Amino acid sequence: xxxxxxxxxxxxxxxxxxxxxxxxxxxxxxxxxxxxxxxxxxxxxxxxxxxxxxxxxxxxxxxxxxxxxxxxxxxxxxxxxxxxxxxxxxxxxxxxxxxxxxxxxxxxxxxxxxxxxxxxxxxxxxxxxxxxxxxxxxxxxxxxxxxxxxxxxxxxxxxxxxxxxxxxxxxxxxxxxxxxxxxxxxxxxxxxxxxxxxxxxxxxxxxxxxxxxxxxxxxxxxxxxxxxxxxxxxxxxxxxxxxxxxxxxxxxxxxxxxxxxxxxxxxxxxxxxxxxxxxxxxxxxxxxxxxxxxxxxxxxxxxxxxxxxxxxxxxxxxxxxxxxxxxxxxxxxxxxxxxxx
Amino acid sequence: xxxxxxxxxxxxxxxxxxxxxxxxxxxxxxxxxxxxxxxxxxxxxxxxxxxxxxxxxxxxxxxxxxxxxxxxxxxxxxxxxxxxxxxxxxxxxxxxxxxxxxxxxxxxxxxxxxxxxxxxxxxxxxxxxxxxxxxxxxxxxxxxxxxxxxxxxxxxxxxxxxxxxxxxxxxxxxxxxxxxxxxxxxxxxxxxxxxxxxxxxxxxxxxxxxxxxxxxxxxxxxxxxxxxxxxxxxxxxxxxxxxxxxxxxxxxxxxxxxxxxxxxxxxxxxxxxxxxxxx
Numbered sequence: 001x002x003x004x005x006x007x008x009x010x011x012x013x014x015x016x017x018x019x020x021x022x023x024x025x026x027x028x029x030x031x032x033x034x035x036x037x038x039x040x041x042x043x044x045x046x047x048x049x050x051x052x053x054x055x056x057x058x059x060x061x062x063x064x065x066x067x068x069x070x071x072x073x074x075x076x077x078x079x080x081x082x083x084x085x086x087x088x089x090x091x092x093x094x095x096x097x098x099x100x101x102x103x104x105x106x107x108x109x110x111x112x113x114x115x116x117x118x119x120x121x122x123x124x125x126x127x128x129x130x131x132x133x134x135x136x137x138x139x140x141x142x143x144x145x146x147x148x149x150x151x152x153x154x155x156x157x158x159x160x161x162x163x164x165x166x167x168x169x170x171x172x173x174x175x176x177x178x179x180x181x182x183x184x185x186x187x188x189x190x191x192x193x194x195x196x197x198x199x200x201x202x203x204x205x206x207x208x209x210x211x212x213x214x215x216x217x218x219x220x221x222x223x224x225x226x227x228x229x230x231x232x233x234x235x236x237x238x239x240x241x242x243x244x245x246x247x248x249x250x251x252x253x254x255x256x257x258x259x260x261x262x263x264x265x266x267x268x269x270x271x272x273x274x275x276x277x278x279x280x281x282x283x284x285x286x287x288x289x290x291x292x293x294x295x296x297x298x299x300x301x302x303x304x305x306x307x308x309x310x311x312x313x314x315x316x317x318x319x320x321x322x323x324x325x326x327x328x329x330x331x332x333x334x335x336x337x338x339x340x341x
Numbered sequence: 342x343x344x345x346x347x348x349x350x351x352x353x354x355x356x357x358x359x360x361x362x363x364x365x366x367x368x369x370x371x372x373x374x375x376x377x378x379x380x381x382x383x384x385x386x387x388x389x390x391x392x393x394x395x396x397x398x399x400x401x402x403x404x405x406x407x408x409x410x411x412x413x414x415x416x417x418x419x420x421x422x423x424x425x426x427x428x429x430x431x432x433x434x435x436x437x438x439x440x441x442x443x444x445x446x447x448x449x450x451x452x453x454x455x456x457x458x459x460x461x462x463x464x465x466x467x468x469x470x471x472x473x474x475x476x477x478x479x480x481x482x483x484x485x486x487x488x489x490x491x492x493x494x495x496x497x498x499x500x501x502x503x504x505x506x507x508x509x510x511x512x513x514x515x516x517x518x519x520x521x522x523x524x525x526x527x528x529x530x531x532x533x534x535x536x537x538x539x540x541x542x543x544x545x546x547x548x549x550x551x552x553x554x555x556x557x558x559x560x561x562x563x564x565x566x567x568x569x570x571x572x573x574x575x576x577x578x579x580x581x582x583x584x585x586x587x588x589x590x591x592x593x594x595x596x597x598x599x600x601x602x603x604x605x606x607x608x609x610x611x612x613x614x615x616x617x618x619x620x
Contacts, residue, residue, distance in 0.1 A: 009451055009453060010451060010452060010454075015435070015450055039450075039458055041436055043447075048447065052498055053493070054496065054497035054498065055497055055498060055499070056449075056499050056547070058549075059449075059451055059499055059546060060449065062546055063543075065450070301579065304549065304579065304582040305583070305586035305587065307583075310579075310580070
């Protein structure tokens with residue numbers, strides 16, 4: 001096991017923990033073929049690794065391990081009222097993976113999970129089967145509105161991970177793109193901070209697979225989005241996606257509070273929309289930094305260096321957010337802007 | 342939170358302990374358990390078996406604040422299951438199975454290394470190839486599962502290290518030459534200690550700046566002077582920790598002891614002080 005160039009840490013994914021049940025699953029074989037130098041350990045359940053106590057999230061982020069597991073039902077979850085549905089009547093989310101390659105200070109995953117290791121559920125076919133069942137079910141299904149069959153089913157697949165950033169290792173986004181091609185009545189959203197889309201399938205891109213990029217000013221990226229690509233790389237990826245015909249959403253979410261941030265976000269909007277016409281986008285969403293109380297308290301203890309969890313009275317985040325939103329309205333036509341209130 | 346620099350060793354057999362003691366130049370200490378120390382390394386010789394190992398590991402770990410422990414290491418001999426495993430080879434353990442309960446534990450393998458890795462299965466008594474439940478691969482011993490469980494009470498899985506040197510292929514040949522084993526242990530120790538140092542180096546990559554004795558005293562003085570409630574004490578600890586992370590080289594805001602007579606006065610003064618810390 002060799003270290004990465006500048007560190008005493010083992011390379012990311014130096015170890016792959018695989019549940020016995022999916023040891024010979026095609027996706028498992030595909031993933032381990034892509035990581036031939038990894039040490040493989042068979043385990044009974046991903047929870048024996050992922051849910052251990054006293055794990056050091058920060059250190060694990062330096063050398064995350066991959067855990068391949070079998071997702072148990074339920075495979076599909078209804079959207080919480082705290083999540084944006086972007087105008088879709090029926091919205092569900094799925095969890096193809098748990099955890100993210102990046103290490104953003106403001107991410108709720110730090111409060112949600114004990115571990116910085118990545119769990120990838122390889123049995124995507126079971127999720128597809130449940131979605132098919134929902135699509136074919138009667139309108140009385142709890143996931144469907146009474147007029148459900150007239151409205152595509154909105155499926156968020158990157159709610160607890162960044163699937164695009166994992167694509168070179170797992171290839172799961174490719175499976176979802178194929179599912180979209182075969183099911184025009186679903187509309188899949190895949191949020192990312194990645195700067196890479198080369199690994200996505202070749203054109204024509206399906207019109208019902210939405211690539212949603214989260215953007216922030218470079219200073220915010222450097223300060224809070226550790227390990228994530230810079231703004232320029234993301235904008236290059238957005239350019240490439242648009243030119244290949246993918247529907248693209250831009251998310252200014254979360255808009256973070258901080259001294260002078262009003263000006264920085266204003267500059268960000270100018271940079272983004274001077275390069276990418278708002279009309280070419282599926283839509284633009286914006287939302288403030290928000291988090292459940294329990295997660296907030298937990299991350300506050302874990303990350304005492306992060307001022308987002310120790311708000312100063314010198315920063316009026318509500319006023320700043322309103323001013324930033326006002327500025328965003330100058331760049332995005334009303335029908336294209338979805339704002340988290 | 343204090344400086345993390347203590348590395349704790351647990352061995353089962355006296356000859357294993359003697360090897361560690363010689364290699365790290367440890368001095369004997371007085372106490373019920375055979376314990377040896379220098380300023381950084383500490384060793385306890387537990388005796389054979391799970392109960393003794395767990396007790397000794399717990400006793401040694403409890404002498405330190407968990408944050409002051411950089412690694413807890415179980416090093417010793419083990420039997421190999423496969424005939425192809427060379428006697429005298431050193432292994433880093435990435436999976437520990439308890440034969441009696443069939444439970445598994447996994448140390449975090451965060452540091453880069455060049456050792457070979459394998460799993461160890463812990464039995465309650467010596468085993469042969471004919472013993473029921475002997476796995477098809479890996480090593481067998483009589484302490485690792487208890488060691489891991491006991492160490493886990495004090496530190497996280499990234500600080501628990503188990504390293505084994507193969508003494509025999511499941512008691513074949515029977516009767517083990519201690520001189521030969523001493524040599525193999527001595528050969529393995531530099532490799533294992535090199536790995537431990539890597540683990541220690543990894544631990545320094547945490548972004549958390551440790552609170553010093555001065556910070557602790559500062560908080561204690563404030564708690565005593567203002568008669569802070571438990572909740573306020575926790576709030577103060579968090580705010581001071583944040584302040585120290587934000588301004589590692591700055592001194593904390595000056596605390597002028599105020600004469601507070603009522604809970605309301607105390608709360609007002611504390612709120613002002615918190616504002617100062619979070620400015």
